[in-house]
Amino acid sequence: MRALYSLMWWLALPLVLTRLWLRGRQEPGYRQHWAERLGFYGRATPASGPVLWVHAVSVGETRAAEPLVDALLAAYPDSRIVLTHMTPTGRATGKALFARHGERLRQSYLPYDTAGMVARFIRHFQPRVCILMETEVWPNLIAVCGAHKVPVVLANARLSERSLRKATRFGALLTDAARGISLVAAQTEADAQRVRSLGVRRVEVTGSIKFDVVVPEAALAIGAALRAAIGPRPVLLCASTREGEEDLILPAFTAARATLPADILLLIVPRHPQRFDEVEKMIVAQGLVVERRSKLALDGGKLQADVLLGDSMGEMFAYYAACDVAFVGGSLMPLGGQNLIEPAALGKPVLIGQHTFNFELVTEDALAAGGAQRVADADALMAAAARLLSDAAARETMGLNAQSFANQHRGATRRTLALLRDLI
Known part of the structure; x- marks a missing residue:
């Protein structure tokens, strides 16, 4: 199933890039940093401490990640964070929220979910952990992280009944990915139960991180x-x-x-x-x-x-x-x-x-x-x-x-x- 999924990604890539360019007519940010979306990041800079990877797809997830990003940088003073996004608005929000952290936080677009692109990302940044915010589950990303011994965490996780029904339509593709997740920190017990039904082995209820956001x-x-x-x-x-x-x-x-x-x-x-x-x-x-x-x-x-x-x-x-x-x-x-x-x-x-x-x-x-x-x-x-x-x-x-x-x-x-x- 994952091989077929990967093939579909490669076949769709020209259309995906064309859509990206067309969206750039209204949002110029979609026409920037294309190399990152394909897994190319230039010359690597050796990290002096652990690199923690946090993925926040867009604005809402980026804002929700703020308390966790701040807490991680405080708890691990030698660490750096790589914060990835899928949308220009998410990236702009991250820039505004986290500019105070300077060089300790770098932003990038998440590469498209093919094994080669994700592997280039991991080789370049060498993250200690991958933390996906809320609802992001990418089969190749999780599989490649597993191959490189990078634990995957789904933080502030939520899964509605509607989303669960959609997920079950993908059968083994999603259940195999779910089993590759090391930890899910769910917002509610209901979210936790729905996530467990997908086969995730370790699910804990932590509440919503959004309640911890400090008003600037x-x-x-x-x-x-x-x-x-x-x-x-x-x-x-x-x-x-x-x-x-x-x-x-x-x-x-x-x-x-x-x-x-x-x-x-x-x-x-x-x-x-x-x-x-x-x-x-x-x-x-x-x-x-x-x-x-x-x-x-x-x-x-x-x-x-x-x-x-x-x-x-x-x-x-x-x-x-x-x-x-x-x-x-x-x-x-x-x-x-x-x-x-x-x-x-x-x-x-x-x-x-x-x-x-x-x-x-x-x-x-x-x-x-x-x-x-x-x-x-x-x-x-x-x-x-x-x-x-x-x-x-x-x-x-x-x-x-x-x-x-x-x-x-x-x-x-x-x-x-x-x-x-x-x-x-």
């Missing part, structure tokens, strides 16, 4: 400056919205203006930067006045627009800090939802849609704690926002519940680090 002071400062530019206006944030959701949110917002505070500001932050221009056109088509964050001066000017479009990278904490109520996107449509831990950690009332299968237990726990509220659709979202924005006491209580929920679940990084010691 710089992000809070930007959030405060953003709030000063907005002024006393109530702010409804729709964060990490996905394709199709703005088509629901914007008409609902327009229709609900009579029930919402008269001076409300709608702050929309699309999850994918290539959609910023598209979403701006959608806002204008609704007859709403829009301003882009990238053009907003934070030096004393006052924001007059109906909608602020969050078109910047690495400022999600700042957006959460500046809002009064936060809706977490990816949940109005069957996309699985996004992480609600960040707004909860900042003490913001959280609204979430019906489709949260990627973060099922975390969402249910937040709902049970009274820190989040589920809404049926975009109209219900606006009705819930109207109630919260008109009731300061309810808003404060819900925010405090959210923050308490987030604080109670800390500690996953420490537990994961303890499990990694023997492998490193």
Whole structure:
């Protein structure tokens, strides 16, 4: 099965590279560092200490990896980390988050999953361990790591029922790969049980590392400056919205203006930067006045627009800090939802849609704690926002519940680090 899988990779490679080039028309980062994706990295620099390999595919996984990366560098002061990604946005996020570590952290794209490319990566960097974040399972990568005696760890692992059903369709290809994983540190017992069903031998429940993320002071400062530019206006944030959701949110917002505070500001932050221009056109088509964050001066000017479009990278904490109520996107449509831990950690009332299968237990726990509220659709979202924005006491209580929920679940990084010691 793995031989057939490898053959399919080689046959598909011209199409994969063509798609990469075409995506580069909207995101230039896709046209950079191609050699890395093929397993070429130039002259190797001998490492003075152990090299720890952490793979975080995109933005969410990179942000989730921050507490673990910081803890690894602190626990192993002679080590260096190679942080790999698959997307330019993930790489840009890593650059912003980890610049403070200087030469102790190097970024690269993950090579495509062929045995030769992965083997070149391992020979070049000679990692002591491979730590994959959340849901990444690559059959050739795991097999080549096994051949080179590099233990593979799946950290902060989550596996929904839907993802498990998809995985079982690949039969022996995925189960063989699963058996090659040395350790899985799962977010919940339900995740652990689903992972065990694939044949992984060692699975431990550690909780979600995302609860351990420390809000950067710089992000809070930007959030405060953003709030000063907005002024006393109530702010409804729709964060990490996905394709199709703005088509629901914007008409609902327009229709609900009579029930919402008269001076409300709608702050929309699309999850994918290539959609910023598209979403701006959608806002204008609704007859709403829009301003882009990238053009907003934070030096004393006052924001007059109906909608602020969050078109910047690495400022999600700042957006959460500046809002009064936060809706977490990816949940109005069957996309699985996004992480609600960040707004909860900042003490913001959280609204979430019906489709949260990627973060099922975390969402249910937040709902049970009274820190989040589920809404049926975009109209219900606006009705819930109207109630919260008109009731300061309810808003404060819900925010405090959210923050308490987030604080109670800390500690996953420490537990994961303890499990990694023997492998490193």
